[in-house]
Amino acid sequence: MNDNDLGHEREGAASGSPESSPEEDLAMLGAFVDGELPAGERDALQARLADDPRAAARVAAYRAQKAALQALCEGARLPGEDAAPGDAGAASAAPAVLVLRPRVPWWWRAGLAAAWVAVGAGLAVTATMFVPRLAGLAPELVAGSAPGAASRETPEAFARRADIAYAVYSPEQRHPVEVGAADEAHLVAWLSRRLGKPLSVPSLAEYGYTLVGGRLLPGNTGPAAQFMYENDAGERLTLYVGSSAAERDPVRLLRDGNRRTFYWSTERTGYALSGPQTEPKLREIALDVCGALGGKPGQW
Incomplete structure (x- = not known):
């Protein structure tokens, strides 16, 4: 908004109102923003601003400039200086100092980051030199450093893994297995090769269950x-097979919600049914499977 705009604004004023110059209008708006107008003139100008968007915009701009200047001067005021007259609460406000900090060059930040990367790499190399020695003194401090470290999985953890696999795949309708029972010979040969030990699939036909297939x-x-x-009712059982740290473990039971898992190990191979x-014969089935796979549940 320039000075001529205020002259044009006056053209729409009501007849009989005294004309004023653009300079007088600017002075009046400035006095209004600074709170220097008498009460009567202030109320009249306030009523005018409601119908004069240009003058209202000028007042808003003045107020914004004033707020910016006050913020700058407040930050730059030195201790002991008095606040400007009319600034409510300024006398009690804590004095502040405006501090301008130089911008750090980008190349300095990049060099510092590269230095930290180099320090981290050096620490990593140093750590790898000491890890084998620590493993020799305290193998339990370095998980996985020894070939048999992972084999310390407890039988309960093995059963929990089997239970989770059952919970995930038994409800699946379209893809419950990777290889179906129609290709059982390939399924057994494939999984035996991947596990590094001969596997067999026990028959559960006498309990009304047929093989669906298997997966890795x-x-x-x-x-x-x-x-x-x-089985014919759509209920499913799963036999989970993996490595075990124990030569032989007795048949035990894991309960989780509405699922049951019987687990054991034979010749360092873990099994979990x-x-x-709701399957009342699940324990009987587990004992028969254990015996069919080389275990001797009667000795436990």
């Missing part, structure tokens, strides 16, 4: 296998 899963010490069975709690 990650285990704690390497690959694991899961074989899935299903999982199914729903």
Whole structure:
């Protein structure tokens, strides 16, 4: 808004109102913003601003400039200086000093970052030199440093892994297995090769379950296998097979919600049979599977 704009604004004023110059209008608006107008003139100008958008915009601009200047001067005031008259609360405000900090060049920041990267790389190299020595003194401090470190998985952790696999894949309708029972010979040969030991699939036909197929899963010490069975009612059982740290473990039971898992180990191979709690013969099935796979549940 320039000085001529205010002259044009006056053209629409009501007849009989005294004409004023642009300079007088600017002075009046400035006095209004600074709170220097008498009460009557201030109220009249306030009423005018409601119908005069240009004058209102000028007042808003003045107020913004005033606020910026006050903020700058407030930051630059030295201790002991008095606040400007009319500034409410300025006398009690704590004096501040405006500090201008030089910008750090980008090349300085980049060089500092590169230096920290170099320090981190040096620490990593130093750590790798000491890790093997620490592993020799305290193998339990370096997980996975020894070939048999991961084989310390507890039987309960093994059963929990089997239970989770059952919970994930048994509800699946379209893709419950990777290889179906129609290709059982390939399934057994493939999983035996991946686990590095001969596997066999026990028959559960006498309990009304037929083989659906199987899949490869990650285990704690390497690959694991899961074989899935299903009965005419749509209930499913899974046999989970993986490596075990124990030569032989007795058949035990893991309960989790509405699922049950019987687990054991034979010749450093862990087995876990999982199914729903609604299967009344699940323990009997587990003992038969254990015996079919080389275990001797009668000795436990």
